Amino acid sequence: MSLNESSLPLPGRDLRLPFGLAVVVLACCAPLLLGNYALHAVIISLIFLLPAHGLNLLVGYTGLLSLAQAAFFGVGAYVSALMAVHWGTPFYVNLFGAGLVAGALALPLGIPALRLRSTSFVMCTLGFVIIGQAVAKNWISLTRGDMGLSAIPKPYFALGPASFTVSGTVGFYYLVLAIAALATFAVWLIVTSPAGRNMVAIRENETLAESVGVPTWRYKLIVFMISAAFAGLGGSVYAHYLTVVSPLTFQMSNSTLMLIIVLGGGPGTISGVVFGSLLFVGLSEALRIAPELRMVAYGFCLLALVFWFPKGFAPLITRFWTMLRGRS
Amino acid sequence: MTGLPILEITGLSKSYGAIRAVDGVDLQVHRGEICGLIGPNGSGKSTFFDCTSGLARPNAGSVRLDGQDITGWSLNRIAREGRMLRSFQKTVTFGALDIEENLVIAGQMFTFPSVASTFGLGARSRARVDGLRQRARELIRLSGLWDVKTQPAGNLSGGQQKLIQFASMLMPEPKLILLDEPMAGINPKLIERVVEAIRYANEQLGVSFLVIEHNIDVITSICQRVAVLDQGRKLAEGTPAEIMRNQAVREAYLGG
Numbered sequence: 001m002s003l004n005e006s007s008l009p010l011p012g013r014d015l016r017l018p019f020g021l022a023v024v025v026l027a028c029c030a031p032l033l034l035g036n037y038a039l040h041a042v043i044i045s046l047i048f049l050l051p052a053h054g055l056n057l058l059v060g061y062t063g064l065l066s067l068a069q070a071a072f073f074g075v076g077a078y079v080s081a082l083m084a085v086h087w088g089t090p091f092y093v094n095l096f097g098a099g100l101v102a103g104a105l106a107l108p109l110g111i112p113a114l115r116l117r118s119t120s121f122v123m124c125t126l127g128f129v130i131i132g133q134a135v136a137k138n139w140i141s142l143t144r145g146d147m148g149l150s151a152i153p154k155p156y157f158a159l160g161p162a163s164f165t166v167s168g169t170v171g172f173y174y175l176v177l178a179i180a181a182l183a184t185f186a187v188w189l190i191v192t193s194p195a196g197r198n199m200v201a202i203r204e205n206e207t208l209a210e211s212v213g214v215p216t217w218r219y220k221l222i223v224f225m226i227s228a229a230f231a232g233l234g235g236s237v238y239a240h241y242l243t244v245v246s247p248l249t250f251q252m253s254n255s256t257l258m259l260i261i262v263l264g265g266g267p268g269t270i271s272g273v274v275f276g277s278l279l280f281v282g283l284s285e286a287l288r289i290a291p292e293l294r295m296v297a298y299g300f301c302l303l304a305l306v307f308w309f310p311k312g313f314a315p316l317i318t319r320f321w322t323m324l325r326g327r328s
Numbered sequence: 329m330t331g332l333p334i335l336e337i338t339g340l341s342k343s344y345g346a347i348r349a350v351d352g353v354d355l356q357v358h359r360g361e362i363c364g365l366i367g368p369n370g371s372g373k374s375t376f377f378d379c380t381s382g383l384a385r386p387n388a389g390s391v392r393l394d395g396q397d398i399t400g401w402s403l404n405r406i407a408r409e410g411r412m413l414r415s416f417q418k419t420v421t422f423g424a425l426d427i428e429e430n431l432v433i434a435g436q437m438f439t440f441p442s443v444a445s446t447f448g449l450g451a452r453s454r455a456r457v458d459g460l461r462q463r464a465r466e467l468i469r470l471s472g473l474w475d476v477k478t479q480p481a482g483n484l485s486g487g488q489q490k491l492i493q494f495a496s497m498l499m500p501e502p503k504l505i506l507l508d509e510p511m512a513g514i515n516p517k518l519i520e521r522v523v524e525a526i527r528y529a530n531e532q533l534g535v536s537f538l539v540i541e542h543n544i545d546v547i548t549s550i551c552q553r554v555a556v557l558d559q560g561r562k563l564a565e566g567t568p569a570e571i572m573r574n575q576a577v578r579e580a581y582l583g584g
Contacts, residue, residue, distance in 0.1 A: 197432065211403055212500075215443060
């Protein structure tokens with residue numbers, strides 16, 4: 001009897017809290033552990049995490065495939081850059097402004113776009129990126145065209161008489177880490193709310209959701225705007241990090257990278273997207289050791305992903321969390 | 329007040345191109361009644377349902393629910409504000425979610441006053457969701473689905489999914505339910521359970537029904553009144569016994 005009992009797997013301990021603490025400690029100590037270049041790669045990853053979070057709300061939770069993220073990312077970058085250069089406003093004002101403008105812009109764009117079905121919607125969102133780039137190139141009086149906007153100040157904070165400028169890679173890392181953590185928390189709040197449940201209902205079956213009273217049109221529009229706002233925030237941080245923005249911010253490859261992060265990391269999961277942004281942006285940066293083969297190697301990595309992990313890393317991540325929870 | 333029909337449809341018409349799928353149909357469903365709607369394939373029953381429930385817009389005619397004109401309202405608004413719910417011929421559930429989540433979703437828009445309030449995570453929002461979970465569990469028990477309640481709904485049999493869909497429609501205390509072929513494609517054992525569920529909702533919860541069904545035995549056993557559609561027009565209306573005797577109905581079914 002006792003032998004029998006001991007041979008049963010013991011109910012494991014819940015390891016989620018220790019794991020979470022380890023992640024926090026690791027995140028805080030990263031500058032000590034990583035070289036300057038690796039830290040730069042992590043910063044870029046965390047910047048791309050913002051639009052990826054937004055895209056995850058749209059693709060992973062609501063089931064709307066959009067390629068427009070780069071457009072809102074670019075809008076956020078330009079809004080932030082213009083505000084900083086022309087008005088000299090502090091960083092948090094620019095950040096807020098970029099998110100707000102990108103989110104608001106998604107309203108007039110989303111109203112016609114969301115009336116389209118599946119493939120047409122994807123094509124339409126692709127159009128937004130192309131239009132965005134064309135505007136950035138040709139509205140020279142505002143954007144300086146291909147020259148782009150340069151000398152964007154490093155993020156500075158001003159509250160009353162006190163002011164503080166974040167300079168250097170380490171300082172910027174902590175700033176981005178804080179913003180990314182807040183954004184992740186915000187996404188968690190959204191997806192665990194009753195609205196998050198309605199979003200999943202729309203993804204699973206839109207007509208059925210309608211039939212139980214969910215105004216799917218309004219939800220899709222709201223999520224499209226939230227998603228754009230996240231992209232705008234990412235663009236703002238990006239502009240202040242690189243201190244230069246050019247029409248290349250609107251490039252299609254940014255949209256596809258965000259999509260790879262979400263689909264590869266695990267659509268419909270938050271941890272999957274965090275993992276995905278570190279992995280895929282990190283991979284892209286790591287492959288710079290062989291610049292001529294970089295994109296080819298990246299392509300092969302994606303092919304491997306599609307063949308071996310057709311659902312992204314989401315199933316692995318789910319298994320990992322159940323393991324941590326200690327129940328089989 | 330009780331004399332007023334719960335659903336009153338007048339002159340409903342819907343064309344797709346040159347085809348008049350529904351052509352000037354009048355129909356009333358009385359309060360507390362189970363009304364049947366039968367007709368050969370392609371007679372316009374489903375189009376009639378779509379126009380009534382808001383999934384399609386009728387070209388002409390009016391739909392009044394509980395005295396209120398709801399013609400041209402969207403599907404979600406009719407569900408939410410009118411508390412008239414419908415099922416679909418091809419059974420659907422939120423496949424990746426378990427039964428409880430399915431039912432909670434079905435009740436949410438009736439508990440939360442607005443879209444904005446569904447983004448809330450405060451104590452009030454949590455209390456509302458807890459209330460929905462409680463009701464969902466009751467309905468899961470009543471439907472006999474307790475043993476499979478943690479499985480994704482998409483993994484269950486067609487009959488079980490029909491029961492989930494039926495339970496979902498009971499979440500918001502509906503006034504009227506439109507059932508589109510509730511017995512199609514389910515095994516005979518489950519037919520009895522679905523019939524029981526309809527009777528329970530009708531007698532205990534006071535829900536009125538309009539039911540499209542090909543299974544004549546089911547129609548004659550549960551319906552007080554039956555209407556027959558043929559080629560988009562109403563051919564006959566009466567008690568099940570009257571309908572069975574009606575010569576025109578027999579001819580429509582036999583292609584005479």
